[in-house]
Amino acid sequence: MLNYTLRRLLMVLPTLLILVIFAFYLMRLAPGGPFTSERPLPPAVMANVLERYGMDEPLHVQLWTYVRNIVCCFDFGPSFSQKDRTVNDVIAQGFPVTLTYGFWSAVFVLVLGIPLGIIAALRHNGFWDYTMTGLAIFSQIFPNFVLAPLLVLLFTLSWGLLPGGGWNGGQWQYVVMPAIALGTSYMASVARLTRGSMLEVLNSPYIRTARAKGLPERTIILRHALKPALLPTLTYMGPVFVYMITGSVFVDVFFSTGGIGQDFINGAYSRDYSVLLGLAILYAVLTFALTLMVDLLYAWIDPKVRAGLA
Amino acid sequence: MILSAARRRLQSRAFAEERAPEMIASRSFWADAGRRFLNNRMAVFSVGMLSLLILFSIFGNLFARWSYEEIDWNMLGRIKEDGGPSLENGHWFGVDELGRDLYARVVQGTRTSLLVGFIAGPVSVLLGATLGALAGYYGGRLDRTVLAAYTIWLAIPYIIFFVVWQAFFGRSMSQMILVIILVNWTAGLLIVRGQVMMLKNREFVDAARMLGMSDFKIIFRHLAPNVLWVVVIYTSIVIPEVIMMESLVSFLGVGIQEPNTSIGALLSQGASTMTFGTLWQLGFPAAIFVIAQVSLFYIGDGLRDALDPKDR
Numbered sequence: 001m002l003n004y005t006l007r008r009l010l011m012v013l014p015t016l017l018i019l020v021i022f023a024f025y026l027m028r029l030a031p032g033g034p035f036t037s038e039r040p041l042p043p044a045v046m047a048n049v050l051e052r053y054g055m056d057e058p059l060h061v062q063l064w065t066y067v068r069n070i071v072c073c074f075d076f077g078p079s080f081s082q083k084d085r086t087v088n089d090v091i092a093q094g095f096p097v098t099l100t101y102g103f104w105s106a107v108f109v110l111v112l113g114i115p116l117g118i119i120a121a122l123r124h125n126g127f128w129d130y131t132m133t134g135l136a137i138f139s140q141i142f143p144n145f146v147l148a149p150l151l152v153l154l155f156t157l158s159w160g161l162l163p164g165g166g167w168n169g170g171q172w173q174y175v176v177m178p179a180i181a182l183g184t185s186y187m188a189s190v191a192r193l194t195r196g197s198m199l200e201v202l203n204s205p206y207i208r209t210a211r212a213k214g215l216p217e218r219t220i221i222l223r224h225a226l227k228p229a230l231l232p233t234l235t236y237m238g239p240v241f242v243y244m245i246t247g248s249v250f251v252d253v254f255f256s257t258g259g260i261g262q263d264f265i266n267g268a269y270s271r272d273y274s275v276l277l278g279l280a281i282l283y284a285v286l287t288f289a290l291t292l293m294v295d296l297l298y299a300w301i302d303p304k305v306r307a308g309l310a
Numbered sequence: 311m312i313l314s315a316a317r318r319r320l321q322s323r324a325f326a327e328e329r330a331p332e333m334i335a336s337r338s339f340w341a342d343a344g345r346r347f348l349n350n351r352m353a354v355f356s357v358g359m360l361s362l363l364i365l366f367s368i369f370g371n372l373f374a375r376w377s378y379e380e381i382d383w384n385m386l387g388r389i390k391e392d393g394g395p396s397l398e399n400g401h402w403f404g405v406d407e408l409g410r411d412l413y414a415r416v417v418q419g420t421r422t423s424l425l426v427g428f429i430a431g432p433v434s435v436l437l438g439a440t441l442g443a444l445a446g447y448y449g450g451r452l453d454r455t456v457l458a459a460y461t462i463w464l465a466i467p468y469i470i471f472f473v474v475w476q477a478f479f480g481r482s483m484s485q486m487i488l489v490i491i492l493v494n495w496t497a498g499l500l501i502v503r504g505q506v507m508m509l510k511n512r513e514f515v516d517a518a519r520m521l522g523m524s525d526f527k528i529i530f531r532h533l534a535p536n537v538l539w540v541v542v543i544y545t546s547i548v549i550p551e552v553i554m555m556e557s558l559v560s561f562l563g564v565g566i567q568e569p570n571t572s573i574g575a576l577l578s579q580g581a582s583t584m585t586f587g588t589l590w591q592l593g594f595p596a597a598i599f600v601i602a603q604v605s606l607f608y609i610g611d612g613l614r615d616a617l618d619p620k621d622r
Contacts, residue, residue, distance in 0.1 A: 023474065239464070242464070279470075
């Protein structure tokens with residue numbers, strides 16, 4: 001298990017390096033730059049600015065400096081478009097915001113999705129089952145970027161219950177809608193997946209045996225059926241986290257929460273190389289960390305997988 | 311005595327002729343699947359809806375009185391009061407925040423979104439399926455490389471790549487289709503790889519190999535028809551995903567360049583102005599989006615039911 005973890009962690013570094021090199025050259029080879037504007041700077045000033053940011057050197061030297069600064073001093077460089085901030089500042093300010101509503105969104109997905117799936121499986125072809133099928137279709141039709149305006153329309157414009165955007169230091173009213181908008185479609189997928197695997201487990205022989213032994217239904221479901229039924233859901237959580245990171249970019253932009261997604265989009269507009277690279281690294285590290293966590297959890301729960309890893 | 315009489319009957323010409331039409335009409339896999347699909351009412355209805363949407367995106371402009379980039383100056387400053395849908399001034403769907411005809415823009419946006427979906431979706435599945443087939447067929451190092459690339463690619467949120475590419479390399483429609491294909495090259499890879507690995511040891515492949523066929527021919531002439539059903543199902547899943555991806559990126563403001571538009575861009579504009587009470591700017595694009603997604607969902611569902619051997 002430790003061995004496996006180490007191997008996975010070792011995989012992260014080359015992957016990150018590939019990502020950085022790829023993104024770096026992709027951005028630099030594109031026409032334009034952070035200092036090109038409609039009214040071009042005088043050549044002397046331009047040269048000075050480029051020198052100030054170390055952009056007068058050849059590309060591979062710049063790349064090397066960039067990577068070295070990250071490795072030695074955890075320094076992601078200055079932001080090109082926001083003159084008084086470094087990328088570290090941008091991340092330190094925006095990341096906690098994204099993390100906060102991301103966390104609550106994940107809680108929402110799990111706490112609502114799993115029980116809903118279980119109930120739907122227990123009441124197979126009953127009211128809850130159909131509700132869930134409806135929800136699954138609903139989530140396909142209303143992805144976060146359609147759902148979010150609808151939520152604002154209902155909760156802010158019609159009923160005036162919740163603020164339609166902003167963050168305000170993370171008061172709960174400001175977290176609710178981003179978390180729901182981000183999580184709903186994944187909540188539906190989690191519920192659908194849980195329902196499917198629960199149905200499969202409930203029809204398996206060992207559950208029949210448990211029933212034949214005369215165990216109370218409650219014990220059968222909680223002690224015998226639940227754990228294996230949740231395994232597929234758990235494997236699905238890895239991709240869900242990746243999708244949620246993607247979705248968070250949208251939520252940051254739409255709700256103006258001030259998270260890193262907003263900085264990312266602004267960075268793309270203003271060709272802010274260092275912010276883009278820094279955030280890309282952050283997103284990638286986050287993805288790796290979350291998928292590794294899910295995989296380890298999976299191995300910890302499922303003895304078959306654990307045996308396969310050794 | 312009886313047996314030989316039966317045998318004579320079976321071998322007689324009359325019997326063969328009597329049975330011939332039935333045998334000729336025997337149903338192929340695809341005919342069978344087609345029949346099953348046609349029996350699925352929701353799926354057939356969805357095909358109808360989608361066809362209407364496609365016709366709307368192609369011929370809708372014939373009914374527009376305004377072009378999608380022309381500003382109706384009469385509307386400026388009075389969009390909230392007079393800009394709504396109206397039959398009199400020819401703005402069937404009202405006008406957008408700049409006073410441009412929303413009907414023409416919705417037609418244009420639907421066309422963009424559907425085009426992107428129906429070109430980028432199938433092409434990326436074909437790309438992924440081809441890679442998956444090669445990896446599954448040859449195995450070994452190629453397989454390991456493709457799988458490693460697949461895992462790494464899935465671990466990177468596509469939005470990073472997408473936004474950077476769009477912002478830096480311009481935002482035309484062909485650019486959009488290209489980047490979606492690049493982002494989605496993993497679509498269908500794993501499942502086709504699995505199918506090919508399963509099929510490549512079957513007798514008909516051995517027979518083809520024994521006849522001296524090249525690997526290329528075996529893959530594309532003998533294996534491909536057998537995994538086609540997987541590809542079809544997968545394409546039906548990927549197309550709505552691609553449309554959604556395009557809409558999300560347009561919503562973020564890095565989609566198609568103005569004055570061209572897409573459903574996602576229209577949704578975004580509608581959402582940004584809904585505080586001013588111009589709800590039609592959100593409603594019409596949202597309705598089109600919902601119709602497209604619902605019908606694609608049911609068509610995919612119907613195809614899965616019709617083609618998947620597990621359900622038979």
